[in-house]
Amino acid sequence: MTYGPHTDADRARMRAALGIESVDELFADIPLAQRAGGLDLPPPEPESVLVERLRELAARNRVDLASFLGAGVQVHHAPPVVDQMLLRGEWYTAYTPYQPEVSQGTLQSIYEYESLIAELYDLDVVSASHYDGASASAEAALMACRATDRQRVLVSRGVHPHHRETTATYGSGAGLEVVEIPLEAEGEAAGTTDLSALERLLADGGPVAGILAAQPNVLGLLEPMAALAAAAHAAGALFVAVAEPVSLAVLRPPGAYGADIAAGEGQALGIAPQYGGPYLGILACTDSLVRQLPGRLVGMTRDLDGERAFVMTLQAREQHIRREKAASNICTNQALLALAASVWLAALGPHGLRDVAALGAARAASLEAALAAVGAPRPHRGPYLNEFAIRVPNAREVHHRLLERGILAGIPLADLLPDEPSLADCLLVCATEVTRPEDIDLFASALGEEIGR
Amino acid sequence: MSVTGRRLQPLLFELSRPGRMTRRVPEPPRDALDRIPPEQRRDGLPALPELNEPELVRHYVNLSQLNHAVDTGFYPLGSCTMKYNPKVDEWAARLPGFAAAHPMAPDELVQGTLQLLWELEQALCEISGMRAVTLQPAAGAHGELTGALMIRAYHRDRGETGRTEVLVPDSAHGTNPATASMAGLTTVHIPTAADGGVDLEAFRAALGPRTAAVMITNPSTLGIFEARIGDLLEMIHAVGALAYMDGANLNAIMGRYRPGAAGFDVMHINTHKTFSTPHGGGGPGAGPVGVGERLEPYLPAPRVVREPDGTFRLERTAERPTAIGRLRSFVGSTGVLVRAYAYIRTHGGSGLCEVTDDAVLAANYLKRRLADSGAYDIPFEGPCKHEFIASAATIKHETGVRTLDIAKRLLDHGFHAPTVYFPLTIEEGMLIEPTETESIDTLDAFADALIAIAAEAHDAPDTVKTAPHTAPTRRLDEAAAARQPNLRWRG
Secondary structure, three states, X not given: OOOOOOOHHHHHHXXXXXXXXOHHHHHOOOOHHHEOOOOOOOOOOOHHHHHHHHHHHHHOEOOOOEEXXXXXXXXXXXXXXXXXXXXXXXHHOOOOOOOHHHEHHHHHHHHHHHHHHHHHHOOOEEEEEEOOHHHHHHHHHHHHHHHHOOOEEEEEOOOOHHHHHHHHHXXXXXXXXXXXXXXXXXXXXXXXXXXXXHHHHHHOOOOEEEEEEEEOOOOOEOOOHHHHHHHHHHOOOEEEEEEOOHHHHOEOOHHHHOOOEEEEEHHHOOOOOOOOOOOOEEEEEOHHHHHXXXXXXXXXXXXXXXXXXXXXXXXXHOHHHHHXXXXXXXXXXXXXXXXXXXXXXXXXXXXXXXXXXXXXXXXXXXXXXXXXXXXXXXXXXXXXXXEEEEEOOOHHHHHHHHHHOOEEOOEEHHHHOOOOHHHOOEEEEEOOOOOOHHHHHHHHHHHHHHHHO | OOOOOOOOOOOHHHHOOOOOOOOOOOOXXXXXXXXXXXXXXXXXXXXXXXXXXXXXXXXXXXXXXXXXXXXXOOOOEOOOOOOOOOHHXXXXXXXXXXXXXXXXOOHHHEHHHHHHHXXXXXXXXXXXXXXXXXXXXXXXXXXXXXXXXXHHHHHHHOOOOOOOEEEEEOOOOOHHHHHHHHOOOEEEEEOEOOOOOEOHHHHHHHOOOOEEEEEEEOOOOOXXXXXXXXXXXXXXXXXXXXXXXXXXXHHHOOOOEOHHHHOXXXXXXXXXXXXXXXXXXXXXXXXXXXXXXXXXXXOOOOOEEEOOOOOEEEOOOOOOOOOOOOOOOOOOXXXXXXXXXXXXXXXXXXXXXXXXXXXXXXXXXXXXXXXXXXXXXXXXXXXXXXXXXXXXXXXXXXXXXXXXXXXXXXXXXXXXXXXXXXXXXXXXXXXXXXXXXXXXXXXXXXXXHHHHHHHHHHHOHHHHHOOOOOOOOOOEOHHHHHHOOOOOOOO
């Protein structure tokens, strides 16, 4: 076998110990009518051939374009030290720390992750178990319903559409009513959550369990999170902030504006885009909600000798103990991705993280100025951090023509937000600290030519 | 090589010294944030640790060495399939063309990944005997939820909204009943018969017009193939319910039993188990779901579509209105799926069959060695599949030493413990899964260690009861951790 150790002699020894002639005898309990006779798949591929096949497939992807694409996944500098640490087999070939005495590495790293994210989000408790920002947002909505014993959730349309759709899917299982809050169409606050529409939704219909809003929102704009939190609390609802983690180096953290729960996509913290995952769902809350928090939690304790050590705790919330009464069916956790996030944050430190966020904001401002100068202004007036919409005639067609010139001009909002027709002629573009000034110039001049056609 | 010695490490935060950093990005202009309104700005910086790279590296390398891992030793954790992970799979996932591909990139920029995903779907269809596969779920439990929501949608479309119950054998993983609850369904527990299979009479009594589905793990978490599976499937379909196969134990049946072909309607596959994508201290995984004809219309969107001209694309928004909706962002945990693809290609059809045959042979060999020793109770005789149950019930009655103690004593021998006290129905149970990648020498050494510990339980019970003795920590005070939770560093 390719990676197995057994020689024919080993197998013969095992069969002899079992008193069988053929391994087939070990499968005699499968009903005859249901037995399969092998697999119709290609033959085994030697490693050298496989390597060529994989190289060739990977080379068919185009990752060499000047990219201004964000829309939920932002590319940041990846210090090589992060992946070097992740490649240690002691990390990635271990499993859930069921035997804490020989799992202190994983346990301490999860505790450190919980502490780092709690500090960044200014909340008390963090679970490292979530798949991505979308499923973490959905779990946050379910938490709010359990905590308030209410069944109605309001989700701003400023939340990424994949997060909204996932929340709706999870909500359909749990029998929740998930209602969307529209965005302001015009004025200074255009593109952010419509506060008066929110007031109407709070006044009409059943009591609200939670309100979800994103910071920055899907259009890159800064939301009035303090006002949204106050509106939620006035209605007896919880406030869920879907907050982008890198931005929290410079933006007010969820705990500071009264969020009860925070969710977020952790991919930006040192995790490669990988066409969709695996990513890291950030889920954090205040102390008072800890028993509603799904997923594994690691706490500090002592061993028999009084030495500090770490252990999975509060497991009475979880599926393997509570079964159908568990807070969630979450079983796996994202420990390796949480580790990536921790190493990335520690590799940058507070000043480095601030520089990443601030340089991204500066590059985005350069991008805005360059694009506006060639006739592609922003449709919104409110502040943004490092992602924003631009208005471009024939946005989809221009986007396609720029692709042929080696530029990935963000994403047409007609594709990302088909339910916002007023933004159909817009592109959503993003810059981070790794966006090169020469690519900004290239994008602007090419866009100017396309608009001028 | 075992994890021994007291090498506990300080926390990142305790290593922090003001002013230490490794500069990695250019300094931003001073006015970079002036356009952000003051009320939106953070007060000061988050109190993250400040370290240089050498300290950072030592911290994480030293911490990693406190872990037992497949790369360092035997990990017979039942129901988790802790097999060796071929390094080429890790290498493949890091190829820049795969790793740097943006999930919102237009289809024409990601033809390589889309082709890989499409081919992986075909391979998983063949292995599972299912008609179609979604790669979207991020884990086995996530796949279960996907399946349960599709089952609900199927019954709803037929006007059968009264089907609200899911039958789950009592040996099932806890995720099964937890999933049913998340999907708004009620769990009905079915007891296990003396032979380890489903209790047929209880099963028949519980089935009815309220049954939405039955979730069956086959082979079960007792390592036993459900010999009456043909009858069960017939009974399920006869009352209009659907059959869900928990594929956690797929490693035991590749090429021997194809659940879709046998009549199951839906099944999830834990790629991190069978296809050796790394467990990563608990994750990430991936939980593709295969379905038969009945459920294919409900697969979550977007699916990968192969066009007649041989190019690939993702389904467009609302292209398939029967889809149950999204369960996560983007198309799936592609990085995990690249590893699974590489694994399946390396082994090919014959190699995957050999994986199963060797995994089952190794489990039976180990079981026989323990049975012959007489040191442990072996509750279920006859061939097992890829894992089996041993029990320390007799040892406990005779010596007071429990399975938990034996598990901890194994750590001193350099082995990870089996899964203990699962399934919950077995007194002092241990679920042992050796996988196909452990040599006969390792299997023998592990059996010898277990047998020696059983003798020690009689001769020196206190040594076993106070184990581990050579691990980085002694036993932990779990009660204190839960009573006064300390879940973050506060300096």
